[in-house]
Amino acid sequence: MAAGTWCAGLGLTEMNFIDKLSHDLYVLYIAGTNDSGILAKAPKSLKHLVELTDEDYLVEIDFNHKYMIYEQLAAILDLTYVFNGIDEKVWGIADESDIWKIGLGLNYNF
Numbered sequence: 001m002a003a004g005t006w007c008a009g010l011g012l013t014e015m016n017f018i019d020k021l022s023h024d025l026y027v028l029y030i031a032g033t034n035d036s037g038i039l040a041k042a043p044k045s046l047k048h049l050v051e052l053t054d055e056d057y058l059v060e061i062d063f064n065h066k067y068m069i070y071e072q073l074a075a076i077l078d079l080t081y082v083f084n085g086i087d088e089k090v091w092g093i094a095d096e097s098d099i100w101k102i103g104l105g106l107n108y109n110f
Contacts (some may be wrong), residue, residue: 002032003008003032004032004034004049004051004052005030005032005033005052006030006031006033007029007030007031008028008029009026009027009028010024010026010031011025011027012024012025012026013023013025013038019071020067020068020069021065021066021067021068022066023064023065023066023075024062024064024065024066025061025062025064026060026061026062027059027060027061028051028059028060028061028062029057029058029059030056030057030058030059030060031052031054031056031057031058032051032052032053032054032055032056032057032084033054034051034052034053034054034055035042035053035054036053036055036087037084037104038088045086048064050089051091055087055089055090056086056090057081057085057086058082058083058084058085059080059083059085060081060082060083061080061081061082062078062080062090063079063080063081064076064077064078064079065077065078065079066107071109072108072109072110073106073107073108074106074108074109075090075105075106076103076104076105076107077102077103077104077106078100078101078102078104078108079101079102080092080099080100080102081096081098081099081100081101082098082099083098084097085101
């Protein structure tokens with residue numbers, strides 16, 4: 001996590017509704033603590049992606065799935081959505097999109 005931030009989150013892990021299929025759900029709220037007046041005067045290039053002001057926040061939702069194909073082989077699907085609450089007035093950025101991540105893979109333990 002970047003300096004000048006705080007975070008609160010909740011998670012439900014290893015939820016099972018179908019045999020061999022488990023789910024994890026996480027919700028995080030991340031907010032900045034840096035003074036918006038000071039950081040707004042700094043170069044704006046990509047700094048807003050690392051440092052958050054007291055006007056900025058992010059909400060992240062992770063929904064991850066694991067299906068046990070065999071005892072040692074699992075198929076994994078990770079879904080993440082981040083709502084972008086970067087303040088346009090502080091950073092002078094007109095359009096910052098929300099963030100999506102989708103990951104699909106296999107995990108073999110031996």
